[in-house]
Amino acid sequence: MYKITVEHSQELDESTFSTTLSNGLKVFICKKKNFSKKIGMFGTKYGSVINDFIDITTGERTKVPDGIAHFLEHKLFEKEGANALDLFSKMGVSSNAYTSFDQTVYFFETSEKFEESIAMLVKLIKEPYFTDENVQKEQGIIGQEISMYDDNPNFMVYFNALRAMYQKNPVRIDIAGTIESISHITKEMLYTCYNTFYSPQNMFFLVVGDVDVEKTIDIIEENIKKYGNNVPNTEITTFMEEEPKEITQKEIVQKMDIYLPQLCIGYKLDLADGKNIVKNECIVSILSDMYFSKLSYFFEKEYNEGKVNDSIDMQYEGSDSFSHVIISTTAVNIDEVEKDILEYINKIKNEPIDKELFEIIKRKKIGEMILASDSLNISYRRIIDSILNDVDVYTDMEMLKSITPEDLQEFLAQLNDENQVSSKIIAK
């Protein structure tokens, strides 16, 4: 038997149950009363930034081509020539998978085929099937996916900002790699990555929906037990070149065939641990509303002067290998807006926090979390974040309530000229 831990949020009137199976796999179940849809997700803490590690089967250090985690995602979501999306679709179930810097997640969404979907998802992930032929075929499809991103200004402006900030960290490389890098991927390399990073203690299974908790855990365990490759690999060793404190370059400007230029201003920060990542996210989401949203005098001024039309957003992103803030917007006169934002940041750093506004925004943020809990898809994102940050599920709600004006001021003090970069996409 397993011990089930319950975490409860009073504000959201919601509970998440978790346990660890005997092979080390962590299982999370977020109970959503009366929803039809059930989401099941099987993920690993392995993403695009890991490309240098000890191969678990040989014990030797190995380097793999950029984009391999994403390539593996495509190939694993396939069974003997049939695409997994199709296998699920034949059951009337929708499914998908994604790869980010630090995770690869496979999921299904169903209302009526919950048990069968769990069985299918486990089967897919536990029975890899790679051949030279299917690896080659995938290079064509992923090639189109990479081209699609190359034409997407939102995507390019963001990745260029990362490249400007990080000199060594692989976040500077596109998650999908390049057409060149993926051409070197072989089926042997895929097995190496799979064997090293898809062992149970490095993975998690998450369910969101109106399900019976104990029964669901039983179903997951029964399915997992069907497969032989369930030995925990507790000795995962990865290597990453040390990232200097300094940025790579001050500015990256790229021309594309677009009308509306895009801007990302990035600030490279010191690494934070899991709890502080959640704290930073809360702080920056308050800062964003306070200083850049339609509530702010800055947005009002930029809008009235005709400089900015849409919105200005500020966001924090952190993991065990990176930590930064990105401020993004679009504007015809992008240089002018950039100058205004940078001057403004320097100004607000030295201003006292408007306490009344601060309280109003905190109240709104709590309301936003309640509104968001009506969506299963937002609910699962918060749980995956907490798994990766290794914190309790409702830490964000507790953290939000504890943030003080002093926390904001302390955070702002880190936004300095020497760690600031700009990325722009401008019209050809």
Added chain:
Amino acid sequence: MKIYKINNEKFKSIYMSYNFTIDINDTKYFSYYAVLASLMAKSSQKYATQKEIEKYLNSLYGASFDVNIEKLGDLYNLEFRIEFINKKFLPNNEELLEKILNFLEEMIYNPADWTIDNIDREKQFILERINERKDEKLKYGVQRAEELLCQGEPFGTFLYGEKEVVENIALEDIKTAYSELIKNCVTVIISGNLDEYSDIEEKIESKFASHILNDIKVQELQYNNNTGKEFKYEEVKEYQDTTQSVLSMGLRINDCNEQDFYALNLYNAILGVTPSSKLFQNVREKESLAYTVRSRYYRFKNILVIFAGINKENYEKAVAVIKEQLEDMKNGNITDVEFNSAKDSLLADLLEWNDSKVAMEKMKLSNLIAFKDENITIDMMREKIQNVTLEDVIKVANKVKLEKIFILGGEDNV
């Protein structure tokens, strides 16, 4: 004014949508209403600026408000929407409904005294929307196929209208547009947990009834002006300096009625919606020609659009493979697996709409307009889908005709 309630106890918030549905015959009004909607979202008599609106909404625990515009076939829909938290989940069970209704009334029926400067600012905003429309390639490709099929019809007009029209908008035009707007038919749809809000209808009625100038129901409006357009095959190429090209194809469905809706939904799902669909399986999986390839069915206009992101040198091949799929649909070369998985996925989608307040609201309005029926439920729709046969699909497949091909891409393409 008609008020519809969609109650579902699982939700923690209430979503309210106040729609003006408009029969546009002068396409200039696309631009007028776009500017007007933008102005109305940002000010009123009581709340002079966006900042004040935001501040007030924040104090209501982050209630969210905006003004949405869209085309529903040849009809134009201008929608004020607001979402707020159910009192059950607020400290001291604070009741927000009264404040929300007052706010909505203020935003709709007590507009600010607009100045030339206000108008000019929002014109600039809308012009940017028009100018940037090519920045999202796939979306633009799809829109061009829609426009080619529906030239001269309101649906064939870009949502924000034309640049020249926007540039020439005067203060008086906006004032006229406002007085026109509020003369239109109003449909209010509330979706969420309404268990403790049994009198919400009466409250809305007493708040807004006096403002209503038109008793027409949305069911009485004509959503498709296209009556027997002559077939005209066209291939249109447009240059853009990009890595990937966008291929879109416009198809017309001839002689169909609203009861074909279910068979056409299934036709579309088999052709190009799910990963088991013919387009996904053949264009993507078998031929590796595209990462994105899909088809979309437009219930109000009886058209379909197929779109794909492809490599420039594969243009001919992609068109040929897609045409083969259309032929297979016509000839009934549809396997049981293709048929059943498409059906199952439509049935599952319908069930899952129950989990979204907004999806339920949209479906309600859409069924009112297309079916002219206020009693249709998800279960009824599921039953209709369940009853569609292969013969029904083949029958509608033979009403579908490829009419336009649009390609957006680099120099070597065109």
